[in-house]
Amino acid sequence: MSGYSSSVNGTRYTFEDLRSLLAAASPRRSGDELAGVAAQSEEHRIAARFALADVPLKQFLSECLVPYEADEVTRLIVDTHDSAAFRKVAHMTVGDLRDWLLGYEADAEALRALSPGLTPEMVAATCKLMRNQDLIAVARKCRVVTGFRSTLGLAGRLSSRLQPNHPTDDLHGIAVSTLDGLLYGAGDAVIGVNPATDSLANCIDMLRMLDAVREKYDIPTQTCVLAHVTTAIAAMERGAPTDLVFQSVAGTEAANASFGVNLGILREAYEASQSLRRGTVGSNTMYFETGQGAALSANAHHGMDQQTAEARAYAVARAFKPLIVNSVVGFIGPEYLYDGKQIIRAGLEDHYCGKLLGVPMGCDVCYTNHADADQDDMDTLMTLLTVAGMTFIITVPGSDDVMLNYQSASFHDLLYLRSALNVRAAPEFEAWLERMQMKDAQGRVRPVTSQTPLLAGIVAGEMTSRGG
Amino acid sequence: MAVERNLWASLRATTIARVGLGRAGDAPPLGDLLTFQLAHARARDAVGTTLDVARLTAELQPLHVRQVSSLARDRIQYLRRPDLGRQLDRSWADDLSRGPFDAVFVVADGLSAKAVNDNAAAFISACMDRLASWRFAPIVLAQQARVAIGDEIGSRLEASLAVVLIGERPGLSVPHSMGVYITYNPQPGRTDAQRNCISNIHADGLNPEQAAQKAAWLMSEALARKLTGVDLKDAAPDAGGLGIEKGGES
Numbered sequence: 001m002s003g004y005s006s007s008v009n010g011t012r013y014t015f016e017d018l019r020s021l022l023a024a025a026s027p028r029r030s031g032d033e034l035a036g037v038a039a040q041s042e043e044h045r046i047a048a049r050f051a052l053a054d055v056p057l058k059q060f061l062s063e064c065l066v067p068y069e070a071d072e073v074t075r076l077i078v079d080t081h082d083s084a085a086f087r088k089v090a091h092m093t094v095g096d097l098r099d100w101l102l103g104y105e106a107d108a109e110a111l112r113a114l115s116p117g118l119t120p121e122m123v124a125a126t127c128k129l130m131r132n133q134d135l136i137a138v139a140r141k142c143r144v145v146t147g148f149r150s151t152l153g154l155a156g157r158l159s160s161r162l163q164p165n166h167p168t169d170d171l172h173g174i175a176v177s178t179l180d181g182l183l184y185g186a187g188d189a190v191i192g193v194n195p196a197t198d199s200l201a202n203c204i205d206m207l208r209m210l211d212a213v214r215e216k217y218d219i220p221t222q223t224c225v226l227a228h229v230t231t232a233i234a235a236m237e238r239g240a241p242t243d244l245v246f247q248s249v250a251g252t253e254a255a256n257a258s259f260g261v262n263l264g265i266l267r268e269a270y271e272a273s274q275s276l277r278r279g280t281v282g283s284n285t286m287y288f289e290t291g292q293g294a295a296l297s298a299n300a301h302h303g304m305d306q307q308t309a310e311a312r313a314y315a316v317a318r319a320f321k322p323l324i325v326n327s328v329v330g331f332i333g334p335e336y337l338y339d340g341k342q343i344i345r346a347g348l349e350d351h352y353c354g355k356l357l358g359v360p361m362g363c364d365v366c367y368t369n370h371a372d373a374d375q376d377d378m379d380t381l382m383t384l385l386t387v388a389g390m391t392f393i394i395t396v397p398g399s400d401d402v403m404l405n406y407q408s409a410s411f412h413d414l415l416y417l418r419s420a421l422n423v424r425a426a427p428e429f430e431a432w433l434e435r436m437q438m439k440d441a442q443g444r445v446r447p448v449t450s451q452t453p454l455l456a457g458i459v460a461g462e463m464t465s466r467g468g
Numbered sequence: 469m470a471v472e473r474n475l476w477a478s479l480r481a482t483t484i485a486r487v488g489l490g491r492a493g494d495a496p497p498l499g500d501l502l503t504f505q506l507a508h509a510r511a512r513d514a515v516g517t518t519l520d521v522a523r524l525t526a527e528l529q530p531l532h533v534r535q536v537s538s539l540a541r542d543r544i545q546y547l548r549r550p551d552l553g554r555q556l557d558r559s560w561a562d563d564l565s566r567g568p569f570d571a572v573f574v575v576a577d578g579l580s581a582k583a584v585n586d587n588a589a590a591f592i593s594a595c596m597d598r599l600a601s602w603r604f605a606p607i608v609l610a611q612q613a614r615v616a617i618g619d620e621i622g623s624r625l626e627a628s629l630a631v632v633l634i635g636e637r638p639g640l641s642v643p644h645s646m647g648v649y650i651t652y653n654p655q656p657g658r659t660d661a662q663r664n665c666i667s668n669i670h671a672d673g674l675n676p677e678q679a680a681q682k683a684a685w686l687m688s689e690a691l692a693r694k695l696t697g698v699d700l701k702d703a704a705p706d707a708g709g710l711g712i713e714k715g716g717e718s
C-alpha cells in the first residue's frame with residue numbers, strides 16, 4: 001500500500017489508503033464522525049482534498065475500497081466498467097476531472113457518453129472537490145430520460161411522486177390523499193404508497209385500488225406500493241397490477257443483506273416486472289430509494305465515508321435501468337446528517353452523483369423532528385435541486401407524512417417550484433391536466449372548485465362510498 | 469365553497485393527513501402554516517425536555533429509585549452519538565445493588581422525556597399490581613439514554629427482564645409518546661429483534677393502564693418461555709390485537 005500525502009504550511013498529512021483519503025476529504029457530517037472516519041481538523045480536511053486532487057483516475061480501477069472477492073457491489077462496479085468510455089478521461093487526475101466536468105466542452109452528450117466509464121468512487125471523489133454550486137452546475141447539464149406511462153427527465157420539467165401514506169393503510173384514506181395530490185397536479189412520476197404493514201394481501205389490496213383509480217381517470221402515470229421486493233415478486237405471481245417494483249438499496253453487499261436483498265433477487269424482480277409490459281411510452285420498471293448513512297446504520301460501511309458508500313448504491317440502481325431513484329436525504333436522522341446545512345449539502349451531492357452516473361435522480365426533501373432543520377432549510381434544498389434539474393420530488397399532504405412521522409415536501413411546494421422556476425410536469429401528464437380542466441390560461445394549476453371534474457365525480461359519490 | 473367545505477369535512481374523516489388545505493396563490497394559507505409550525509415547535513421542544521427526577525421519585529414512592537446516566541454528556545452529543553447513549557456511565561453504576569431480580573424497570577428520557585414524566589409512574593404501578601409476586605429491582609432513572617442502555621443495567625443487576633420505558637421520536641401529531649421495550653436476559657449486544665415493543669402510549673393513544681396489561685402478559689410469557697423478540701411475538705395468540713410489535717430503535 002503506497003498511501004497518499006500532502007503538505008500544508010510545513011505539516012505533512014498522510015492517508016493510509018484511498019478509502020481514508022476520501023473520508024478525510026468529505027465535508028463535515030455527523031455520520032462520518034460517528035463512524036470515526038472524518039477529518040481530525042479543518043486543515044486536515046483540506047489537506048486531504050489537495051492530496052485527492054492529485055490522484056490519477058486510473059488508481060480507482062486498481063484500488064477497490066471494498067475487496068472484489070468480498071462484495072458483489074464491488075464486482076458489479078468493476079465488471080461493468082466501460083473502458084472505452086473511460087478512455088476520454090483516462091489520463092486525468094480527480095482534480096482534472098472536476099475542472100473538465102465544469103468546462104463548456106462537457107455538455108449533455110459528452111457527459112452521457114462518459115457516464116458508463118465512471119465508477120461511483122470516481123464520481124464521489126469529484127464531489128468532495130466541489131462546492132454546492134459546482135454540484136448544481138454539472139448536474140443540470142446531465143440529461144437522464146426514462147419512461148413508463150409518462151416521460152421523465154426532459155429539460156425544463158420537474159415531476160413528482162404523490163405519497164398518500166396512511167397510518168393503518170386504510171384504502172379510503174389513501175384514496176383521499178391521492179385525490180388531494182392530483183388536485184395540485186402532483187403524481188406524474190409515480191403514485192407511491194409506503195405500506196404500514198408489509199403483508200402480501202394488504203399490498204395487493206392497495207395495488208388494486210391505486211390501479212383502479214388510475215384507470216378510472218385515465219391518468220398517464222404509474223402506481224407503486226413500496227413493499228419489500230420479495231413481496232412485490234409474490235404480488236406479481238398472483239397477478240396483482242404492478243407497474244413499478246420498489247426496493248431500498250445501499251452501496252455494499254452487507255448493507256443490502258440488511259435490507260434482505262442481493263443483486264440476484266433484484267434481477268429476478270426486474271425480469272418479472274419487465275415481462276408484464278404495462279408501460280406505454282417506456283419500459284423502465286424499477287424504483288429505488290437510497291440514503292447516506294444506510295450502510296453505516298447496518299454496520300456495513302467497510303470504513304468508507306457515507307457519501308462514497310451512497311454513490312456505490314447508484315451503481316446497484318443503474319444496473320436495473322430504473323424509472324426513478326431518490327435519496328431519502330434527511331430521513332435517516334441527525335446521527336448521519338445533523339442539521340439543515342448537512343442535509344442540504346448531502347441532497348445536492350446525492351443528486352449530482354446519481355445524475356453523472358446516469359441515474360434518474362429525484363429527492364425526498366425531508367427531515368425528522370430530532371434533526372436541527374426546518375421548513376426554511378427544505379425550501380432552500382428544493383429550490384437548489386430544482387435549479388440542478390432533479391427528476392422528481394416526493395410530495396405529501398401539507399408536508400406531514402402521518403405514517404412515517406417525518407416532514408417531506410408538500411403539494412403546495414410543487415406548485416411553488418413550478419411557478420418560481422418555470423418547470424413543468426411530464427408532457428403526458430400535462431396534457432391530462434388540460435383534459436381535466438385543471439390548468440388556467442397561464443398554465444398554472446387552478447384552485448379547486450366543485451366544478452373541477454375530478455372533484456365533481458367525488459361529489460357525485462364515486463370515490464367516497466364507504467362500502468363497508 | 470360551502471359544498472367544497474362539506475365535501476372535505478367528510479373526506480378528512482378518513483385520514484389524519486393534512487388534506488384539503490386551501491391556497492394563497494401556490495402557498496398554504498397562513499392559518500395552516502402556523503398550525504404546522506406550532507406542531508413542529510412542540511415536537512422540537514419535546515426533544516429538549518429532561519427527566520423530572522423529583523416528580524418521578526415522588527410519584528413512584530414507596531419504591532426505591534436510582535439515577536444513572538449514559539456516556540452522552542448532553543443532548544447534542546446524545547443526538548450525534550447513539551452509541552454513547554446505549555452505554556452506562558460507570559461512575560453511576562456502583563450504586564446499582566445486585567439481584568437476582570425478575571425484572572428491572574428503566575425509565576429513560578429518549579427523544580421525549582415529557583412522555584415518560586407523564587406516563588411512567590402510572591404504567592409501573594399498574595404493571596406491579598398485575599405481577600404481585602415478582603421480585604423487582606429498584607426503579608432506574610436513566611438520562612441521555614437509548615433503549616439498549618437497559619441491557620447493561622439489567623445485566624449488572626442480574627435481572628431476568630429489562631423493561632425500558634422511553635420517550636419515542638416525536639411526531640407532528642403526537643409529540644409526547646412513550647414506548648416500552650422488554651428484553652429477556654439483558655446483556656450488552658442484544659439486538660432489536662430480541663426485544664418486544666409496545667408503542668404509542670400517550671393521552672390520545674394507549675393509556676398506561678392498557679399498556680401495562682399488554683406488558684404484564686408479555687413479561688409473564690417471556691419469563692415462562694425464557695425469550696423475547698420475534699419468537700414471542702409470533703407465539704402471542706392475538707399479538708395483532710394486543711398491538712405488540714417487534715422492537716425498533718429509539
